[in-house]
Amino acid sequence: MKLPKIRELIEAIKALIVGPYTSKFPKKPHTPYKSFRGQPKFNEDYCVGCLACEQVCPAKAIDHKDIKNGKTAKRIIYHYTDTCIFCGECEAACIAEHKGIKLTNEWDLAFFDRSKAFETIERELVLCEICGSIIAPKKHILWIVEKIGELSFSNPTLYQTRLKELGLADDNLIASIKENARDDRIKTLCAHCRRQTTLTTKNSKTGG
Amino acid sequence: MDILLTGVYVVFFPGFFTVVIIGLLSSWVDRKVTARVQYRKGPPLLQPFYDVVKLLGKETILPKQGSRFMFILAPLIGFVSISIVAVILMLRPLVATSFVGDLIVVVYLLTLPSLALIIGGAASGNPLAAQGASREIKLILAYELPFLIAIALIVYKAGFKIDLQTLSATSELGTVSGIISFIIVLLCVQAKLGFVPFDIAEAETEIMSGPYIEYSGPLLSVFKITQSLMLFTLPVFMITVFWGGIQFHGWELLWFVIKYVVILVLIIVIKNTNPRVRIDQALKFFWGFCTVLAIIAFVLAVIGNTYGIAWL
Amino acid sequence: MKKTIIPIGPYHPLQEEPEFFMLTVEGETVVDVDVQIGYNHRGIEKLSELKSFDQSTFVIERICGICSTSHPFAYTRAVEDIEGVEVPMRAKYIRTIIAEGERIHSHLLWLGLAGHFLGYNTVYMWVWKLREEILDVMEIISGNRNNYAMFKPGGVRRDINPEDIPLIMKKLDKIVPTLKMLFKAVRDDPVIHARTKGIGVLTKEASINFGALGPTSRASGVARDVRKDTVYGAYHEMDWDMIVTNNGDVFDKVVVRILEMFESVKIIKYCLLHLPDGEIDLKIKNIPPGEGIGTHEAPRGETFHYVRSDGSNSPVRHKVRAPTFMNLPTYKATIKGEKIADASIILAAIDPCYCCTERMSIRDTKGERLFNGKELIRLSQIKTQTLKQKLGVKETSLEKLVQGKP
Known part of the structure; x- marks a missing residue:
């Protein structure tokens, strides 16, 4: 049936009665749906500092910096909140049960100073005992140990870090091992130095 | 003292200032109701005032091409003419006098804002403004014919009296011809106000506000005030001529406010339930449909008068 | 009747994006239109x-x-x-x-x-x-x-x-x-x-x-x-x-x-x-x-x-x-x-x-287009030729046919 303008009028009157659709935002906080993809946040308990998220990030919003300070070093992972596109790839790629970096429901992200638009997380790094270069974050090594179980005893870097973490191996114990001829094999080593020590029969200390 | 009192009447109450304030408030009502119909919240009460004040504080940019003198003069012409109409209409019930032929003065002055728009648009030297101005000319030609026939009908019914005092004494809405001419004038008023479906001259999505395109700052605010004054003046004119006029005492005042709001709401409803028509369609509508209807109403009125049928 | 040009764009309330349409108008009637793109190329x-x-x-x-x-x-x-x-x-x-x-x-x-x-x-x-x-x-x-x-x-x-x-x-x-x-x-x-x-x-x-x-x-x-x-x-x-x-x-x-x-x-x-x-x-x-x-x-x-x-x-x-x-x-x-x-x-x-x-278009400072379709095809053919010479690819029989060689 042709009813020109009648439906519009009914809808208009309905609109007047129902009232505005506008949400009362500042007074009534907005809660997004559970699946909402908001600001990704690092989780201090789970993140192992492996940089898988940096690898997959399509917007290059995740970056890191390794800072070496004498015998200790730390890795700072940055998440730039202004370049982030909230795609959730970091969460999907996270090796720590997808919990190391997780999308939150946070959406109210306006800020004034762009130079401060980042979040960080710090991870302690393990250094090579010979050349002093960076091997991996301590938590990452521990994560590998946990994954591979007793197989980790084939690799001194892994089990030493693990034992140190458990408090079973202190410096005294390690010093006593060092008396042996091939003590360089039982050290926390970077990949390069491990290759060196495996291929050559050199003792790093004596040079023979 | 008489001159002083007249001055107060003209400038303060019920003249210029009162009318401007009521006009801006009416434009707020328009915006608010429009917003609510569209499920929006709408502006706060004082928003039209804020707009005017903001525009007054802005820079006026004059176009390089085109006539600067006319460009500045145009908004003032429209503003002054519509202010005079408003004062005439509002002063009449207060001092209870009018002069012979003030109806014709009012009808003439009501066309001036549109002419001012044409002059301003043409003076700005912008092709889109010129387009808008030419559309406005066509629109005036279109709606003035049925508008004047409808007014002439009322004059005929009042026994060829052309002063507002006589016309305002009677309500014409009791007769068929009166209702028809009221509807026609309502549609013409819609076109005079430049509201949808007849906002052809300033179609934002077609010619970017047309004649207004080069206007900025105080000059634009003068145009805006003119528009909101028209939003008040035209319904008041309709009430005066068609609907028993205005009285400023007791319940009559409330009755006037109700009449005004009814006409305002009708205008807003038409505005919000229609798309914009094209200029040729508007021309066809006014010259065809409306004019024919107005002539029919006139014939009905003549028949009613000759044979003494009251309801015609 | 006099022809006027009414521009739609590059920035126009009608459009959410920049694009330029030049309407040639006689009175209210559009007689011709020129579409110019290239305002929003993002690579x-x-x-x-x-x-x-x-x-x-x-x-x-x-x-x-x-x-x-x-x-x-x-x-x-x-x-x-x-x-x-x-x-x-x-x-x-x-x-x-x-x-x-x-x-x-x-x-x-x-x-x-x-x-x-x-x-x-x-x-x-x-x-x-x-x-x-x-x-x-x-x-x-x-x-x-x-x-x-x-x-x-x-x-x-x-x-x-x-x-x-x-x-x-x-x-x-x-x-x-x-x-x-x-x-x-x-x-x-x-x-x-x-x-x-x-x-x-x-x-x-x-x-x-x-x-x-x-x-x-x-x-x-x-x-x-x-x-x-x-x-x-x-x-x-x-x-x-x-x-x-x-x-x-x-x-x-x-x-x-x-x-x-x-x-x-x-x-x-x-x-x-x-x-x-x-x-x-x-x-x-x-x-x-x-x-x-x-x-x-x-x-x-x-x-x-x-x-x-x-x-x-x-x-x-x-x-x-x-x-x-x-x-x-x-x-x-x-x-x-x-x-x-x-x-x-x-x-x-x-x-x-x-x-x-959006496609890229190259214009000089007066707004004239520098490369039209034919020229772009020619450029592409030249590029293919140089690539082939570099790689040492022989002319195929089809190409010979196209170029009118026996």
């Missing part, structure tokens, strides 16, 4: 070549804010075409749901804008309010109102939670009555008829000649729809109608789009009710060398993607053709002889999306 194709296959989807998604599913859909189909794999059934269903949801929101957005261009702001606001519902559905499924980040070569990134399905159904049911009201209002309104019927007619022949796509062609009686013509997604699993009308004017384009929304609601509901179990992702490890094409029926028409891989991690060549690229030239056929007041609605009727379709 998406090159950007895509710099990312890995997986990351590219996020760049592709941002070609268009409205078709943020269509482009990834076509792209992932192109990548899967290289490998020659079939996506799991559940992933197909989820893809279809997302694509159809996007069609609803895009058509609603267009309907609102069409109302706005006609000066009918009430419809504009009502429709955009209605659009909130479908955007909510998209947020429930994908976690965002737009840029869904659902597609990946080999499947989808997120699964639909079965607990959300009743809520999604409720929201879809909310859309239908209002949509019906709007459809009937448009069908009956004499003023809308006056503004849209017989305006900007694209005849069937012109539609075929210009290669118009999507609703623009279907309104002219050309029954082509990638969803029906090829087998992909879950479209062939259910019954739905292709909406075809015959007049080709603005009114028919409105009707086609509104009726398509009902079909989309139908498709989404079917998919949600018959969602198969199983994997949602093939977990593609590497993409072999080769080339593939992918198409998808975007809200505006067929989106076409061509991807070439050399076996490495990222595409070597990625070519995008958005539907507006084919639809925009029809403006030349539809606008001539119409009133200038109708210019905006006729242009809007093809639902133009300039950013997606």
